[in-house]
Amino acid sequence: MAKVVLENVTKRFGDVVAVKDANIDIPDREFVVLVGPSGCGKSTTLRMVAGLEEVTEGNIYIGDTLVNDIPPKDRDIAMVFQNYALYPHMDVYNNMAFGLKLRKFPKDEIDRRVKEAARILGIENLLHRKPKELSGGQRQRVAVGRAIVREPKVFLMDEPLSNLDAKLRVQMRAELSKLHNRLQTTIIYVTHDQVEAMTMGDRIVVMKDGVIQQIGAPLEIYHKPKNIFVAGFIGSPAMNFVEVVIRKDEQGRYWVEHEAFKLRIPDEKVRELQDLPKYVDKKAVFGIRPENIEDAAIVPDGREDATFVANVDVVEPMGAEIFAYLNLGDQSVVARFDPASTVQDGQQVRVYFQMEKMYLFDPETEEAVA
Amino acid sequence: MATRLDLAAERKATVAPRRWRAAVGKVLIYGGLTLLALIFVYPLFLMVITAFKSTREIFLDPFGLPSRWSLEPFITVWRRANFSTYFRNSVLVTAASTVLVLTCSSLAAYALGRYRFRLNNALYIFFLAGIMIPIRLGVLPLFLLMRNLNLLDTHWSLILTYAASGMPMSVFLLTGFFRTLPRELEYAARIDGCSEFQTFFRVMLPLVRPGLATVTIVNFVPWWNDFFFPLLFIQSDELKTIPLGMTIFFGQYMTDWGLLFAGMLIASLPLLLLYLVMSRQFIEGLTAGAVKG
Numbered sequence: 001m002a003k004v005v006l007e008n009v010t011k012r013f014g015d016v017v018a019v020k021d022a023n024i025d026i027p028d029r030e031f032v033v034l035v036g037p038s039g040c041g042k043s044t045t046l047r048m049v050a051g052l053e054e055v056t057e058g059n060i061y062i063g064d065t066l067v068n069d070i071p072p073k074d075r076d077i078a079m080v081f082q083n084y085a086l087y088p089h090m091d092v093y094n095n096m097a098f099g100l101k102l103r104k105f106p107k108d109e110i111d112r113r114v115k116e117a118a119r120i121l122g123i124e125n126l127l128h129r130k131p132k133e134l135s136g137g138q139r140q141r142v143a144v145g146r147a148i149v150r151e152p153k154v155f156l157m158d159e160p161l162s163n164l165d166a167k168l169r170v171q172m173r174a175e176l177s178k179l180h181n182r183l184q185t186t187i188i189y190v191t192h193d194q195v196e197a198m199t200m201g202d203r204i205v206v207m208k209d210g211v212i213q214q215i216g217a218p219l220e221i222y223h224k225p226k227n228i229f230v231a232g233f234i235g236s237p238a239m240n241f242v243e244v245v246i247r248k249d250e251q252g253r254y255w256v257e258h259e260a261f262k263l264r265i266p267d268e269k270v271r272e273l274q275d276l277p278k279y280v281d282k283k284a285v286f287g288i289r290p291e292n293i294e295d296a297a298i299v300p301d302g303r304e305d306a307t308f309v310a311n312v313d314v315v316e317p318m319g320a321e322i323f324a325y326l327n328l329g330d331q332s333v334v335a336r337f338d339p340a341s342t343v344q345d346g347q348q349v350r351v352y353f354q355m356e357k358m359y360l361f362d363p364e365t366e367e368a369v370a
Numbered sequence: 371m372a373t374r375l376d377l378a379a380e381r382k383a384t385v386a387p388r389r390w391r392a393a394v395g396k397v398l399i400y401g402g403l404t405l406l407a408l409i410f411v412y413p414l415f416l417m418v419i420t421a422f423k424s425t426r427e428i429f430l431d432p433f434g435l436p437s438r439w440s441l442e443p444f445i446t447v448w449r450r451a452n453f454s455t456y457f458r459n460s461v462l463v464t465a466a467s468t469v470l471v472l473t474c475s476s477l478a479a480y481a482l483g484r485y486r487f488r489l490n491n492a493l494y495i496f497f498l499a500g501i502m503i504p505i506r507l508g509v510l511p512l513f514l515l516m517r518n519l520n521l522l523d524t525h526w527s528l529i530l531t532y533a534a535s536g537m538p539m540s541v542f543l544l545t546g547f548f549r550t551l552p553r554e555l556e557y558a559a560r561i562d563g564c565s566e567f568q569t570f571f572r573v574m575l576p577l578v579r580p581g582l583a584t585v586t587i588v589n590f591v592p593w594w595n596d597f598f599f600p601l602l603f604i605q606s607d608e609l610k611t612i613p614l615g616m617t618i619f620f621g622q623y624m625t626d627w628g629l630l631f632a633g634m635l636i637a638s639l640p641l642l643l644l645y646l647v648m649s650r651q652f653i654e655g656l657t658a659g660a661v662k663g
Contacts, residue, residue: 052557073563085554089576099562146562 002063002076002153003028004049004186009058011044011210018044020210022058026203031180031187033201035194036233041210042190043158049188050156051075062154073102075154078147082159084139086131086146092118093127096146110149117145120179137168144176148183155187161196173199194234198222206230228285228366231359237290237323240333243363244286246279256286256358260328264305266356273360275370284369287359290323293335294352295343302352312347326351417638421631428627443632453633455608456615461640463525463611464593467532468586474533475540475585476578480570482541483548484556494545500538505531509602516603527603528611532596536589543588547581548574583648590644594637612637 004026011019019041026032034042047053049060051072060067067075078099086095093114100110118124121141131139140160147155160176161169177200180187191197197204198218206213206221206229214226218234225231231239244256254265254276270276296307313332316323322337326349335351343349360369420428421443422436447453482494505512512531513522521527551574559573575582597613604610616637619630 047557050557050561052560072557072561073565077561079557079561081554081558083552083554085552085558087555087558087573089579102563102568146558150562 002186003061004154004188005059005061006045006049007059007061009045009048009060010056011041011048011053012056018210019048022212024205024212024215026186026188029184029186031177031189031200031202032205033189033191033197033203034205034207035191035197036207036213038192039209040207042192042205042207044210045207046079046156046158046188046190049154050077050079076152077154077156078150078152079156079158080143080147080160082162084131084143084163086139086142088131091128091130092123092134092142092145095131095142096149099146099150113149113151114145117149120148120182121145136164137172140164140172144179148179153186155183155185157187157189159191160189162191162193176200195236198234204234206233208233224368225359226368228287228361231287231361231368235289237334237336239287239289239359240293241361242286242288242328242331242333244284246276246282246284246360248277248280254280256284256360258286258328259330260310261308263308263353263355264303265358266306269356269358273369276360279360279362279369283363285361285363285366287361288333288353289357290334290336292354292357293326293333293337294354295324295335295337295341296350296352297342298338298340299352303355306355307350307352309348310351312343312345312349315343315345324349414638417631417635421628421635423628423631425625425627443628444636447629447633447636450618450629452607452610452615453612453636456610456612457636459525459609459615460594460611460613460637463528463532464590466525466529467536467593468590470529470533471536471540471589472582472585475537476544476575476582477570478537479541479544479548480574483545484551484574494541497538497541501542505535506598513602522603523605523609524603525609528599531599531603532589532593536585536593539588540585543585544578544581547578551577587644587648591641594641 004024006022006024009019009022010017022041022045024032024045034045036042044053048055049062051067051070055068062075062077087098090098096114096117097110100113105113114127115124118127121144123138123141123145126134126138126142131142134142140163143160157176161172164172173196176189180200189196189200201218203216204218204221205215208229214221214230216224221230221234225234225239228241232241242258244258247255247257247262249255254270256263256265265273265276294302296302310326310328310333313325313327315325317339320339322339322341322343324335324337324341324343326333326335337343361367362369416433419434419436420432422439427437478497482490482497516522516527516531521530555573555577556569559569564572595613596611600611600614604614607615612633616630616633619626619633
């Protein structure tokens with residue numbers, strides 16, 4: 001049980017900067033998810049916390065201790081790996097007991113902890129099997145068991161669910177969340193899957209190219225992404241981006257203009273975006289999530305100045321929802337319609353954009369317009 | 371209905387020749403393997419039956435079974451001269467060399483296979499170069515070296531020579547094995563609390579057991595059978611190994627072939643035993659289950 005603090009942490013491999021000036025403050029018992037595309041430095045960050053990689057610059061604290069020069073075994077951490085990394089020559093019991101044996105715990109204490117962990121994870125009947133006799137999901141549980149018997153201050157998990165099939169992954173996701181509630185330990189979790197990040201994390205750290213893009217609670221990041229990358233990475237299907245020009249008319253109303261549409265920015269949004277006047281008659285990147293585009297036939301009270309007719313390229317009925325790919329001339333936009341929509345491939349459809357949920361980004365800096 | 375029957379008939383028609391072909395394939399494979407096994411086993415069999423025969427019997431009927439089965443030749447060989455001493459010496463020298471080469475080469479291979487350091491590749495190539503140089507080319511310097519170290523006519527001269535000559539191949543083999551182990555295993559061990567040596571000894575080394583078995587067999591056999599270096603280094607009779615000691619059975623005027631074969635049979639038993647024990651290790655895929663797959 002401990003907080004973890006990363007202070008201006010940088011990692012360089014030769015000339016390559018893997019992690020640049022990372023500052024993360026993780027309070028005790030928090031479940032933090034580091035998320036980003038492969039090669040973004042998230043695993044390297046985790047390995048630095050574990051002590052498996054040296055920190056080039058900056059400081060890492062676990063609890064109140066500066067751990068930069070402390071070897072992994074003395075950091076009181078446990079780690080779960082993507083490929084499980086179970087010891088193939090030991091049975092499940094010994095895989096879990098190994099760390100405790102090395103630390104010279106008394107035999108009955110080891111036995112108690114291993115059996116307790118096995119009970120929590122439902123692997124009591126597997127204790128005397130070798131890893132090669134287990135299925136992927138079972139191996140995964142053993143790997144988690146090996147971590148929890150140690151009762152460490154911090155759990156580190158490096159894509160622990162990525163090797164599981166889709167169904168099992170969803171199940172284990174919920175189980176890990178339950179486990180966190182039960183153990184009340186700090187967890188740092190690395191994944192490239194934004195769904196895992198959204199569903200499991202108390203807070204999310206979004207990384208790209210070794211740089212932290214944004215840190216925040218899942219919904220905070222979803223609703224207030226700081227830049228185009230975060231906006232596009234969190235949420236599925238991804239947010240739509242359209243290059244537009246901002247217009248202001250004589251009545252002082254603001255519009256986003258594109259060859260396919262001209263939509264009014266609602267007044268409350270105008271008040272919110274204080275920098276908006278700077279973009280008048282200039283290019284901006286307009287962002288809208290698929291779930292904020294409606295079939296106007298189903299939302300009849302949609303505002304007229306936020307509605308236009310678009311051509312539908314393809315319709316993907318998913319049962320609970322319908323994904324419609326709208327053709328806006330130079331680019332395509334995904335809309336997530338209510339399943340009641342009757343739109344068909346190749347048809348025209350009146351779409352309504354929930355403009356109060358729009359986003360605006362600067363085309364140069366890619367930052368959200370403040 | 372009719373179509374279904376047609377389909378069934380058609381399937382039968384295609385299945386039958388396929389089954390027949392599979393059967394022929396099996397016969398060929400097992401026939402070939404049996405033939406191969408005979409080729410390898412027959413000399414052993416010949417050695418066994420010859421060991422029970424007298425010299426006269428050997429020359430009269432070389433391929434026939436012995437007229438009597440008795441353990442006498444073996445007891446005679448064991449008692450004759452210093453055969454039991456030779457046997458003990460052989461075991462001692464070969465075992466010590468094996469232990470030494472396993473220890474040194476696994477440590478070297480672990481470093482070469484898993485650590486990133488500047489001279490890694492150069493060192494690896496240095497070891498590889500050793501494979502290309504036959505150790506017998508170095509006989510003269512070796513002899514002088516042993517003389518200067520005062521090791522002539524000791525078992526150490528043999529043990530050191532054998533271990534050194536076995537290093538290149540062993541390092542080469544084991545480095546390959548160590549390289550295949552996933553890095554995460556090493557990480558897991560370090561986080562679980564292993565020191566560097568414990569990571570090596572308790573986690574990584576058990577996983578290259580097939581490699582260690584290979585190294586043992588590859589080295590053990592030529593050392594056990596070696597005649598050359600004992601001839602070069604050993605003078606005292608009580609220090610001789612079996613291949614050198616066996617020369618007592620070759621007389622200038624007469625050779626007792628029966629006793630010679632009995633001695634050879636005893637001498638080959640440890641090798642047969644080693645193969646029986648180790649061959650399982652060759653086959654056993656120990657890393658299975660370490661990672662996904």
